Amino acid sequence: MVLPSPTLTISCAGDAKLAATIREFLVAEGIATAGREGDDEISVAVEPEGGREDILAALSKYASARLEGYSLIEFGDDVVIVGMKAEPEELGLHVCGQCGFQTASADAMAEHSKLHGGYLFMPPFL
Ligand SMILES: [Zn+2]
Incomplete structure (x- = not known):
C-alpha cells in the first residue's frame, strides 16, 4: 500500500x-x-x-x-x-487594558472604560 x-x-x-x-x-x-x-x-x-x-x-x-x-x-x-505581524495599536485600535476589548474609536473606548467602574474584570452581564 x-x-x-x-x-x-x-x-x-x-x-x-x-x-x-x-x-x-x-x-x-x-x-x-x-x-x-x-x-x-x-x-x-x-x-x-x-x-x-x-x-x-x-x-x-x-x-x-x-x-x-x-x-x-x-x-x-x-x-x-x-x-x-501587527499589533492592534499599530492598526490604530484602542485596546482596553483591563479586558482586551478593541475599538477603532477613542470615544467608544472612553465609554467602554466606564463600564468597568470599580470592577477589576468585566462582569459577565455587561
Ligand atoms: Zn474593558
Whole structure:
C-alpha cells in the first residue's frame, strides 16, 4: 500500500502576489512545483523524513531575509500562514487594558472604560 505523500499548505491569507513570490522561491529551491497563478496558497509535497522541517527552515530563512514584517504562523502539522505581524495599536485600535476589548474609536473606548467602574474584570452581564 502506498500512502499519498503528505502536503504542507503555505497560505498567504488572500495575498496572491505574495504567494507568487514565495512560490517562485520554493520552485527555485526545488521544494515546490509551479502552481496555479492567482492562488493565495501553495501546496508542497513533504518528504516523510524531515521534509517539513526543511521546508519550514527554508521558508523562515526567506521570510526573514526578504519579507520584512511578515511572520510564519503554524496551524497544526500541515498549514503555515505567512502574514503581517501587527499589533492592534499599530492598526490604530484602542485596546482596553483591563479586558482586551478593541475599538477603532477613542470615544467608544472612553465609554467602554466606564463600564468597568470599580470592577477589576468585566462582569459577565455587561
Ligand atoms: Zn474593558
